[in-house]
Amino acid sequence: MTEKKIRNIFVNGAVDPAFVASSIQKHNTKNSIGAHSIFLGQVRADVINDKTVTGIEYSSNEEMALTQMTGIREAIFAKYPLTCMHVHHSLGKVKAGEICLFVFTSSAHRKAAIDACEETVELIKSSLPIWGKEIFEDDSHQWKVNS
Amino acid sequence: MTEKKIRNIFVNGAVDPAFVASSIQKHNTKNSIGAHSIFLGQVRADVINDKTVTGIEYSSNEEMALTQMTGIREAIFAKYPLTCMHVHHSLGKVKAGEICLFVFTSSAHRKAAIDACEETVELIKSSLPIWGKEIFEDDSHQWKVNS
Amino acid sequence: MKTTVHFYGQLTDITQTPVLELEGIADTDSMIKDLLEKFPGLSQAKFSIAVDNSLVQNNTRLKDNTIIALMPPFSGG
Amino acid sequence: MKTTVHFYGQLTDITQTPVLELEGIADTDSMIKDLLEKFPGLSQAKFSIAVDNSLVQNNTRLKDNTIIALMPPFSGG
Numbered sequence: 001m002t003e004k005k006i007r008n009i010f011v012n013g014a015v016d017p018a019f020v021a022s023s024i025q026k027h028n029t030k031n032s033i034g035a036h037s038i039f040l041g042q043v044r045a046d047v048i049n050d051k052t053v054t055g056i057e058y059s060s061n062e063e064m065a066l067t068q069m070t071g072i073r074e075a076i077f078a079k080y081p082l083t084c085m086h087v088h089h090s091l092g093k094v095k096a097g098e099i100c101l102f103v104f105t106s107s108a109h110r111k112a113a114i115d116a117c118e119e120t121v122e123l124i125k126s127s128l129p130i131w132g133k134e135i136f137e138d139d140s141h142q143w144k145v146n147s
Numbered sequence: 148m149t150e151k152k153i154r155n156i157f158v159n160g161a162v163d164p165a166f167v168a169s170s171i172q173k174h175n176t177k178n179s180i181g182a183h184s185i186f187l188g189q190v191r192a193d194v195i196n197d198k199t200v201t202g203i204e205y206s207s208n209e210e211m212a213l214t215q216m217t218g219i220r221e222a223i224f225a226k227y228p229l230t231c232m233h234v235h236h237s238l239g240k241v242k243a244g245e246i247c248l249f250v251f252t253s254s255a256h257r258k259a260a261i262d263a264c265e266e267t268v269e270l271i272k273s274s275l276p277i278w279g280k281e282i283f284e285d286d287s288h289q290w291k292v293n294s
Numbered sequence: 295m296k297t298t299v300h301f302y303g304q305l306t307d308i309t310q311t312p313v314l315e316l317e318g319i320a321d322t323d324s325m326i327k328d329l330l331e332k333f334p335g336l337s338q339a340k341f342s343i344a345v346d347n348s349l350v351q352n353n354t355r356l357k358d359n360t361i362i363a364l365m366p367p368f369s370g371g
Numbered sequence: 372m373k374t375t376v377h378f379y380g381q382l383t384d385i386t387q388t389p390v391l392e393l394e395g396i397a398d399t400d401s402m403i404k405d406l407l408e409k410f411p412g413l414s415q416a417k418f419s420i421a422v423d424n425s426l427v428q429n430n431t432r433l434k435d436n437t438i439i440a441l442m443p444p445f446s447g448g
Binding site (some may be wrong): 017018020021022024025027028029030031032033034035036037038039040041042043044045096097098099106108109110114117118121147 | 165172177179181182187189191246256257264268294
């Protein structure tokens with residue numbers, strides 16, 4: 001029986017661009033990598049009924065989300081020849097303009113890295129128990145709906 | 148007649164991960180952006196006939212490359228609802244493990260950003276007059292061939 | 295016999311609490327009946343049910359100290 | 372009448388120079404004939420030809436002070 005390693009994907013608040021840089025930097029000793037694909041989700045200041053979104057507050061069923069993410073990781077590694085994959089998702093408040101999702105895949109060649117990144121983003125959005133509460137400037141809110 | 152702005156895409160040597168971070172950071176005031184897609188090309192330490200690639204030396208017909216890149220940019224913006232696109236390609240020596248290509252697209256929604264990024268990478272590889280000279284540890288070389 | 299029910303996302307707007315302890319609940323169908331009496335607004339809500347972290351589709355018998363999650367459609371990313 | 376020819380990528384391994392000035396060349400076909408005499412190795416090489424930054428497929432007449440680029444298949448990225 002293989003033991004599945006559960007990695008934490010959650011970060012408190014926004015993902016810092018400097019963290020993205022250090023993640024990239026760490027791969028410069030992995031000389032078999034030829035391509036990195038990165039997806040970043042950024043909170044939009046959408047205007048809905050004349051009110052502007054100032055940020056999104058994320059919550060999750062964390063235990064189920066991490067178990068689910070472990071399954072996604074296994075499925076993606078089984079499908080694509082990846083060197084590595086890193087996923088970070090915000091919990092709590094993320095202001096408009098800040099980064100709330102960081103998906104990072106690396107491979108010897110571009111096709112695998114690009115396709116794996118896109119598919120992982122789709123699976124994160126559709127199958128992880130995470131919810132976004134869009135907060136307006138007057139502190140009212142509505143719940144985000146994924147398309 | 149519209150005047151095309153020719154932007155320089157070339158950087159001397161490797162693309163610094165800190166530069167990627169500052170590029171991301173600059174977009175936090177563009178509140179209509181919901182998704183960023185980033186592609187990074189990294190120089191592989193391929194082993195060919197028992198010799199290891201230590202780096203790639205890039206050269207270009209720069210004037211033609213920048214004109215061609217302007218056309219690619221126009222075609223991609225005509226096809227996808229992008230907020231912005233940034234492209235940086237190395238010239239000169241880039242060591243194995245370092246970044247030689249940085250393509251960055253942003254859009255309100257993920258599909259446009261992801262598809263535009265991938266298509267731009269393909270067009271850069273197929274249609275920009277740039278050449279990579281793979282340097283081995285004994286200073287011999289072979290010329291890179293794009294697949 | 296104790297059942298702990300966790301509410302997520304927009305469901306907490308209806309329940310006004312993230313968690314509730316119920317006593318003497320035999321299965322998920324009777325739990326939902328009980329919750330709809332307490333929170334009539336839940337009848338308008340769409341949600342999936344997890345019993346001890348596993349999603350269930352059909353009526354499921356509950357043991358003592360079961361953890362239930364009521365989860366509306368996901369909206370991460 | 373002067374023509375300046377720039378060689379790129381692996382072509383410079385054959386020519387051992389990135390640039391060459393030719394005199395009295397009327398068109399691209401006669402330029403190629405001249406270059407093949409100077410650098411027989413070019414006959415094995417694959418390349419496209421640009422005249423003043425525009426790719427040409429067929430024989431093209433050259434004006435004075437034309438810039439030619441001989442470019443092997445691209446390998447950027």
